[in-house]
Every structure is written in structure tokens, then in C-alpha cells.
Amino acid sequence: MTDIRQYLTSAYGDDDITVLCSDYFREVYDDFTAGMSKRQKIQLLLDHCQRRDLIPSLLAALQRDRPDQYQRYTQQVIAPVQESSQRARRHFVNAKEYSIKGNYERAIAHYTQAIMLDPEEATYYRERGGNAALTKDLNQALADLNRAMELNPRSALTYLYRAAVFVEMQEYDRAIADATQAIAIDPRLALAWAIRGDAYGYQAKIELSIADTTRAIKLDTKCAFAYERRGMTYLQRGDYDQAIVDETRAIEFDPKDAIAFSIRAIAYGSKGNQDELVSDARRAVELDPHLSWAYCARGLANYAMGDYVEAITDAAQALKLDDKSARAYAIRGAAHRMKGNYGEAILDETRAITLDPRYCFAYCERGIAYCS
Numbered sequence: 552m553t554d555i556r557q558y559l560t561s562a563y564g565d566d567d568i569t570v571l572c573s574d575y576f577r578e579v580y581d582d583f584t585a586g587m588s589k590r591q592k593i594q595l596l597l598d599h600c601q602r603r604d605l606i607p608s609l610l611a612a613l614q615r616d617r618p619d620q621y622q623r624y625t626q627q628v629i630a631p632v633q634e635s636s637q638r639a640r641r642h643f644v645n646a647k648e649y650s651i652k653g654n655y656e657r658a659i660a661h662y663t664q665a666i667m668l669d670p671e672e673a674t675y676y677r678e679r680g681g682n683a684a685l686t687k688d689l690n691q692a693l694a695d696l697n698r699a700m701e702l703n704p705r706s707a708l709t710y711l712y713r714a715a716v717f718v719e720m721q722e723y724d725r726a727i728a729d730a731t732q733a734i735a736i737d738p739r740l741a742l743a744w745a746i747r748g749d750a751y752g753y754q755a756k757i758e759l760s761i762a763d764t765t766r767a768i769k770l771d772t773k774c775a776f777a778y779e780r781r782g783m784t785y786l787q788r789g790d791y792d793q794a795i796v797d798e799t800r801a802i803e804f805d806p807k808d809a810i811a812f813s814i815r816a817i818a819y820g821s822k823g824n825q826d827e828l829v830s831d832a833r834r835a836v837e838l839d840p841h842l843s844w845a846y847c848a849r850g851l852a853n854y855a856m857g858d859y860v861e862a863i864t865d866a867a868q869a870l871k872l873d874d875k876s877a878r879a880y881a882i883r884g885a886a887h888r889m890k891g892n893y894g895e896a897i898l899d900e901t902r903a904i905t906l907d908p909r910y911c912f913a914y915c916e917r918g919i920a921y922c923s
Contacts, residue, residue: 809839843873
């Protein structure tokens with residue numbers, strides 16, 4: 552894509568690009584707006600052709616439009632640039648393979664090589680940013696996604712990736728804004744609806760969260776993430792049966808989803824189903840020993856079995872991984888209360904309430920501790 556972008560930039564003026572699109576790519580021309588720069592018009596054209604596999608048609612149009620100029624440029628510039636682009640593409644393919652295997656560091660290394668060979672390709676920055684986010688290097692992820700957006704401001708996937716990063720950074724308003732922009736560009740992008748629903752859930756906007764995640768499921772009935780997040784929201788609402796249904800669907804489509812096992816475990820525990828609680832909680836920790844939710848689930852399981860020391864240990868580990876987990880404070884506080892440590896119980900339940908003022912369980916536990 553870099554070679555074509557370079558040719559269009561050097562061979563065509565602003566008005567020339569407008570005429571070219573008017574003659575050959577009317578859909579692109581119709582999307583031009585007043586004040587749009589030449590660079591933005593070129594990116595819109597390239598994005599349109601790339602999404603619809605029309606690059607061969609674009610090259611044919613350029614050749615017909617200015618045959619002599621196109622031939623000279625092909626001989627002098629495009630051939631060597633194409634070789635570099637092909638090498639970059641090979642690194643991109645290798646990076647995708649490593650990413651699928653979960654080797655994000657190797658994937659990032661290959662994306663970096665691709666960027667060095669083709670520094671104007673937005674996709675490489677976007678995917679490197681996505682993998683950086685998976686390694687929790689959120690600042691690098693944000694830098695790459697911002698660069699990708701500069702190169703291609705109409706990529707729904709870039710807005711989606713950045714929305715997910717903002718959720719991780721707990722900047723939920725910005726996550727919602729980016730997910731909304733992704734939806735505006737591609738209304739059928741199920742994950743954009745799911746990410747926005749996730750952000751609404753963290754803001755305790757329960758109905759908005761359920762509406763968005765339900766929309767995601769309608770668009771993609773096998774979207775494990777959408778089921779998982781809707782189940783989490785149902786858990787917040789106290790609808791434990793529906794939470795179990797959704798997390799079971801999430802596990803069906805992604806059997807290694809530790810969060811889904813954790814949420815389903817807590818929902819089972821809230822219904823008093825101790826065997827299912829213990830089974831799911833143990834599975835969650837096996838799948839992801841670095842997940843706060845998993846230790847919350849196992850802590851609840853240990854609490855249900857009367858092993859309060861282990862419950863406190865698990866809740867403490869959950870807080871080590873996420874010091875803003877209201878559920879972990881509440882579980883640890885409940886276990887302290889059962890051991891007669893009423894002062895510690897009150898402190899933990901108060902922290903839980905501060906983090907989540909709607910957490911009924913924490914209020915109940917604190918009230919019992921005060922009375923003890």
C-alpha cells in the first residue's frame with residue numbers, strides 16, 4: 552500500500568484525487584467532505600479498495616488515467632517498494648501466527664520488522680498495539696494505536712482496539728467514545744458493541760450494558776466475549792440464573808475462558824450451589840493463575856467450605872492482582888468476620904463499599920460485623 556500511496560501523493564494534486572475518485576470510485580467520492588485534506592482523501596480511497604479487494608481495479612484505473620506517468624513511476628519506484636512491502640507482509644504473516652499461539656513478544660518483534668520495512672502501513676501499528684495490550688504494555692499499545700489512527704482514521708478495528716485499551720486503563724468514557732466511533736464506521740462489528748457494553752457495565756449502567764452485549768450476540772451468535780460480559784452484568788444485577796446461562800455459552804465457544812468460569816462460579820455460589828462453585832473456581836485458577844477474578848471465585852469457594860484461612864489467602868492474592876476489586880475485599884471481610892476478626896472485617900467491607908457503593912453483600916457483612 553505504501554507504493555500506491557506514494558504514487559498518488561506525488562503524481563496527483565488535491566483536485567486531481569477528487570476527479571479520479573469521481574471518475575472511477577464514486578462511492579469514495581461521495582464520502583468526501585468539505586475541508587478534507589488530500590492525504591485523508593487518499594487514505595479513504597486506499598481503505599475502500601483494501602476492504603473490498605479492489606486494489607487491482609485501483610491500479611488499472613491509475614494506469615488508464617495517466618499511462619505514461621504511471622509506467623515511469625512503476626519502473627523507478629514501485630518495483631523496489633513492492634519488494635520491501637512483500638518482505639513486510641511476510642513478517643506480518645509470521646506475527647499473526649505467533650499471536651494466535653499466544654507468543655505476543657515474538658509477534659511484536661515481527662510487527663516491528665514489518666513497520667521498519669513499511670512504516671506507512673496502519674495495519675502493522677494496529678496489530679502491534681493490540682499485542683502490546685495483551686502483554687499489559689498499555690502505554691505502548693496506545694502509542695501504536697494512535698499512530699495507526701493517524702495513518703487510517705476510518706478503521707473501525709483501530710477504534711475497537713483502542714476502546715479495549717481504555718477499558719483496561721479504566722477510562723470508561725473514552726472507551727465508550729471509541730467503541731461508538733467503531734460502530735459508526737461498521738455497525739455490524741459485534742466486538743465493538745460488546746466492548747461498549749463492557750465499559751457501560753463498569754460504570755454500573757446495567758441496562759445499557761445488557762442492551763449492547765445483546766446486540767453483539769445478535770450480530771455474532773458465537774461471540775464468547777459478549778456472552779461473558781453480559782453474564783458479568785447479570786451477576787451485578789443479581790440475576791444469577793441468567794449469568795450462569797450466559798457464562799455457560801461463553802465457555803461453550805471458548806473453553807479456556809477463565810473469566811467465564813470465575814463468573815459462573817460466583818453465580819453458583821450466590822445460589823448456594825457449592826459443588827458447582829468449587830469446580831468452576833478451581834478450573835478458573837488452573838486456566839489463568841494471574842487472574843484476580845479466579846482467586847475471588849476460589850476464595851468464595853473456600854469460604855463456602857468453611858476454610859476461612861484459605862479464603863483470606865485467595866482474596867489477598869486477588870487484591871495483589873487487582874487492588875480495586877470490591878468483591879475480593881468483601882470476600883476477605885466475610886472470612887475475617889467468621890474468624891472473629893471484626894475490626895478487619897469492617898475495614899474490608901468498608902473498602903468494598905467505597906469501590907462499589909451498590910454492593911449489597913458488603914453492606915450486609917459490615918452490618919453483621921458491627922453487631923458482633
